[in-house]
Amino acid sequence: MAALFPRVFDIAPASARRLRTVVALLFLASAPARAAEPAELKIGVLRQPQPRETISILETPAEDETLAGAELGADDNNTTGVFSNQKFTPIDAVAQPEDDIVQTVARLADRGVRLVIADLPADRLLAAADAGKARGMVFINSAAPDDSLREQNCRANVFHAAPTRSMLTDALAQYLVWKQWRRWLLIKGSHPRDDALAAAYRASAKKFGAKIVEERTFADAGGGRRSDTGVAQVQRQMPGLTQNAPAYDVLVTADESDVFAAYLPYRTWDPRPVAGSAGLRPLSWSPAHEQWGATQLQNRFYRLFKRPLRARDAQAWMAMRMIGEAATRTQSVDPKKISDYLAAPEFEIAAFKGQKLTIRSWNLQLRQPILLSDGRTIVSVSPQEGFLHQTSTLDTLGFDKPETKCKLR
């Protein structure tokens, strides 16, 4: 496969295995469904590979992260497509950090792709969206959590399947407040995205009545995260990092860069629970999630890819399902009709989260419950009971309409 589609194009069709499934299903389909050639929709999967260095070896990103989720979504769409006579083909497009994103987008457009699932950092997503605008391309952000993409830098041709930092931090804050753990010690990393996450925690604390008793920074001194004897050193470092803190209930960590937070549970000076980037984490999806039929999705993913379904893949699955749902409802594979339907008030989708997910019309963000997981189980799901809202309790998570800085264009 790799030889047929050389690296220089960075674009390859979805694996043959998935196509075989589709063909098999088409073969099995009843006579009325087989009457005509299915209408095909190509969906770009534009992704920048994640750094492979994580604190936990268990969280090393897979080579096909995001693509695998999109492929499962296309599989699901294609099973439905047997009955609606539609076919969904993911087109993988890897953009390395050094690649010119504008050119990658142009190549996708040349192949007839108008709908793109994007797993890119915020600045590159904006560059891609602006480059694709002239060619009528619409993007679904499946990874970037930046609130700015939904606020001052929002775009009329960018939907967001991934939750924002503010949605994630609000989800955790609601639970901590419900637990009456209102005094937080906040420790953040030293990278810009850690600052952004810490700012989101500050805003969440204020919004829900928690108090950050002190804020500390863990400076990333660089170097590798994996070593044979690192644990002994970490055991001596972490108590020091958390020593002499004012009285607090819970240690909240803002470490999106994955440099230190995972070292904190069981190593704090005072015996306190850890939450945020380690311990109890707010996530759009977890391999531990099994409520509301989620087991079926977990099983389908595992069967195809032999690994657990994590948030990044689940968000790409979600983006692909959004496209499929719009295509089924509009009975069309016209990208314009599909994106119009996604932005319309009728759009709603089930995603194993216990309630329908809809789009915030003012910034094209997908509303969604957030899971709180300790890594092995789902501890709770936010929004928490008692946090009320006049239109949707899901809008208690993240920036709400009256606060928005987004002007869609």
Place this chain on the structure above:
Amino acid sequence: MQVALIRALCVAALLPLLGGQAFAVSAYVTNEKGNSITILDVDRMEAIKTFPVGKRPRGIALSPDGARLYVCTSDDDVIQVYDTASLALLGRIATSDPEQIVLSPDGARIYVANEDDNLISIFDAQTRKSIAEVPVGVEPEGVAVSPDGKTIVATSETTNMAHFIDAAARKIVGNVLVGARPRFAQFKPDGSELWVSSEVGGAVAVIDPVQKKLIAKVGFEIPGLTKEQAQPVGIRMTADGKTAFIALGPANRVAVVDTATKKVERYLLVGQRVWQLALTPGDKYLLAVNGLTNDVSIIDVTARKVLKSVQVGALPWGVAVAPK
């Protein structure tokens, strides 16, 4: 009214003398987490026995004569077959992740939704052998059979369709798009309408099974609750076809719907997360299974009143009522 009450009391007083068991109406409730079935004596409104079955029992059905009990033990990938008189396990039918199960009106065929494999499996009830597998949409859950036995309907939760299957040809003959996450399908007793509940969509679609077209929608507005909380699942209709009961999941209510106007006449408060329902013979009682409160609400159909809740096992899911 007074006379009816006195008569009911007299009958109740006589029951023990008549030797109970033979006259009692039994209901079988699967306990998803308890890995067991609880048997209720509906007339005495008591749980009389709980016995262990396979792992994660969900869908449950009785043969038309009440002699055989079929239980989907989902995590065992098996349908267990029990003798209702002795509760002896008669056999197992291997089938992947079975969830809901129905029998053809003559009891000869078993129809099962295999949620993980996007299939409807058809078995011969006598030989317990597979007859056919029909591919449907993603995550089939609801299965229903038309009163004449000629049409099987499967609802697929992620494809969001009601698939019409010709029972003789074992082929799909039509698909109707419905609201998000359709979980249950129920024909009107005269076969003139098919009702499909969409749990996440929050409405029930009424479909003309001949034209295979949506003809009406039943919506829910419950004072004091958000619209997201009304998540319809189980549907049952009285034999005269005039009244439908719809379980509303986390709204903790059963809606009473006039099938002519498609309007909700009343909401009956039951236990938490009510999913499946069953009517007792003569439409005397409606049983509503409340998953999170581990109980079954017994509802007087005529009075439209919740009479009692009976504790069963852990996380009760499905219910089947013996014909008599």
